[in-house]
Amino acid sequence: MKRGSTIFLQVVIGLLGVGVLALLLWEPQLEGRNVHATQFEIYFKDPFLAYIYLAFVPFFFGLYQAFKILGYARRNEIFSQRSVRALRIIKYCALTTALFIVGAEAYIFIFVRGTDDVAGGVMMGAFIIFVSAITATAAAVFERTLQKKQAANGVRPSICDAQVSRHGRSLI
Numbered sequence: 001m002k003r004g005s006t007i008f009l010q011v012v013i014g015l016l017g018v019g020v021l022a023l024l025l026w027e028p029q030l031e032g033r034n035v036h037a038t039q040f041e042i043y044f045k046d047p048f049l050a051y052i053y054l055a056f057v058p059f060f061f062g063l064y065q066a067f068k069i070l071g072y073a074r075r076n077e078i079f080s081q082r083s084v085r086a087l088r089i090i091k092y093c094a095l096t097t098a099l100f101i102v103g104a105e106a107y108i109f110i111f112v113r114g115t116d117d118v119a120g121g122v123m124m125g126a127f128i129i130f131v132s133a134i135t136a137t138a139a140a141v142f143e144r145t146l147q148k149k150q151a152a153n154g155v156r157p158s159i160c161d162a163q164v165s166r167h168g169r170s171l172i
Contacts, residue, residue, distance in 0.1 A: 006074040010067055017063045024056060033116075048107065055100030062093030062135070079153070084146045091139035098132035101125045 028034060028049055034042050043049065065086040072083045105125045108118050 003074055006070045010070050013063055013067050013070070017060060020056070020059070024053065048104070051100075051107075052104060055097060055104065058093040058096040058100070062090045062097070065089045065093070079146060079149055081150070084143055084150070087139045087143040087146065091136045091143065094132045094136035094139065098129045098136070101128045101132070105129075 028042050028046070069078070069083055069086045069090075072078050072080060072086070077083065102125075105122060108121050108125070112118055112121075
């Protein structure tokens with residue numbers, strides 16, 4: 001891949017990360033229940049907000065892995081085992097983020113429903129789950145494609161990725 005293209009995509013990933021972080025920090029101040037709250041009350045007395053911040057840790061780790069994959073592409077190492085491992089991590093990060101958001105949606109439906117309008121929060125959660133599912137699926141497809149390409153080129157997976165029996169023989 002061309003150096004300029006990968007650098008551009010890395011910048012886009014960086015800007016996406018900064019934008020999501022800014023939205024995560026700015027959005028709680030816009031909620032109607034926080035109109036007269038202090039900064040301390042907004043950020044440190046809301047366990048749901050802490051849960052959401054925890055839910056986005058795998059998202060940012062997945063962005064970091066995507067940044068690394070673009071670095072591998074720039075160095076023409078896209079068909080390496082490290083790229084496959086990074087795609088697997090992205091897949092797991094997307095699924096973990098989706099599971100965290102499903103937990104947040106369950107909290108909203110169980111504890112908040114009836115006391116507040118939940119439509120906006122539920123829609124944002126559904127959107128994040130949808131995007132996470134698409135990301136996990138795409139990462140799985142790319143991971144499988146890279147594994148097939150490696151098998152066609154005669155590249156064997158490293159021992160840490162292979163399943164090994166009790167007797168030291170590879171099960172793959």
